[in-house]
Amino acid sequence: MGDFKLREPLEELAAQCSLPAALEAIGERWAFLILRAAFNGLHHFEEFQSTLGIARNILANRLGRLVEHGIMVRAPLPDDRRKIEYRLTEKGEALLPTMIALRQWGEVWETGTPSTPVLVDARDGVPVREVHVLSHDGRELGWHDMRWATAEDLARGTVCGGEDPAFRELAAE
Amino acid sequence: MGDFKLREPLEELAAQCSLPAALEAIGERWAFLILRAAFNGLHHFEEFQSTLGIARNILANRLGRLVEHGIMVRAPLPDDRRKIEYRLTEKGEALLPTMIALRQWGEVWETGTPSTPVLVDARDGVPVREVHVLSHDGRELGWHDMRWATAEDLARGTVCGGEDPAFRELAAE
DNA sequence: AGATCGGGTTGCGAATCGCTACCTATCCTG
DNA sequence: CAGGATAGGTAGCGATTCGCAACCCGATCT
Secondary structure (H helix, E strand, O other), X not given: OOOOOOOOHHHHHOOOOOHHHHHHXXXXXXXXXXXXXXXXXXXXXXXXXXXXXXXXXXXXXXXXXXXXXXXXXXXXXXXXXXXXXXXXXXHHHOOHHHHHHHHHHHHHHHHOOOOXXXXXXXXXXXEOOOOOEEOOOOOEEOHHHEEEEOHHHXXXXXXXXXXXXXXXXXXXX | OOXXXXXXXXXXXXXXXXXXXXXXXXXXXXXXXXXXXHHOOOOOHHHHHHHHOOOHHHHHHHHHHHHHOOOEEEEEXXXXXXXXXXXXXXXXXXXHHHHHHHHHHXXXXXXXXXXXXXXXXXXXXXXXXXXXXXXXOOOEEOHHHEEEEOHHHHHHOXXXXXXXXXXXXXXXX
16 A cells, blocks of 8 residues: 555646646645745655654655656665655756746735745845746746747747747757 | 645744745645646636646635635626636735746756747747846856844844845844 | 553544535526 | 527536544654
8 A cells, every 4th residue: 555546537638738747746735835844954764754744655655756756866865874854856956937827826815924034045045036927037927927828939030029039049059 | 525624743843934824725636736727817616627637626625725714716607697707816916926836846946948839028039048046146046145033033143144234124124 | 571652554433525416496498 | 389409507426635633663862
């Protein structure tokens, strides 16, 4: 027991968009919270278990899955071979913007209060900005400032003002 | 059947961080994909069902939950009262940066290819930037450029260079 | 050697998922 | 206005998955 099977239907959708692929890796219950704990400096099974209150078998399963997906690495410590260190890989660290964006959304729309601890710039101790989608020239874009474009749209430059040199550059590849 | 009960343990954690609160709202399987479909312009039960391939009772449950959480609104159309429109609220639209960040992560670390369709700036048709965590002065911060700060850290300005005027301003509240 | 600790696995009942069939209003058509 | 099609769900039921508690086993400590 404890070896759960994959649920397939997401994979079909992954052909079109990589969101399903991402969810396959970290979309399960607890995965994001384990990740947050890891970002908070936790590295050991018992630490995750006691601070998250997650069931042990589920935790073992999730850690295993995160390792499978290359999001964390499992390393037995040389000085105490009972201890196993779970550590974020570069791939795992790359999930930070997603996690912060989700947390900030929760702050604004769910809890209404800033979470602690706060993530600050290590250089000057100032809290980080709110995560936004930015245009190529750095403007903050709301949903109504964007649109979807197909591969052909991009290649043709038929979307709107295809005169922009930065666009030509991007569309070229 | 179909009325699922909430699982509580997440709520305790929500006191400290609003990530659990956010996950309570959109952390379930399919929720993000329904959201993506909504961002792609789908508005009706059958549209979601056929494009996502999700089971009908699960879809009904998820849509209901998203509506409960104020992420979507359910509106019967006046001209055809069989039809129900599901539409993103402002709160739902605010999830776009999270979704894009997750999708971009999937593109880079899972599928390795850009997804279609591509999200572009409506003004000039240029694809949006990759989502990053930015410092108050706009630098892109990697995980190792940040740290966690407690409320006291912020109030005291003991973190590092507390001389920054922007920091004083933020720490004041 | 015996106790303890870190990191799991096993069993089992409860909750959730997914599939296939209904079901109920509303249109639409003759 | 009867009969069918359409939109949006429910109900039943087997297959997974979750959560809890108990057990296991190889280090390590005393």
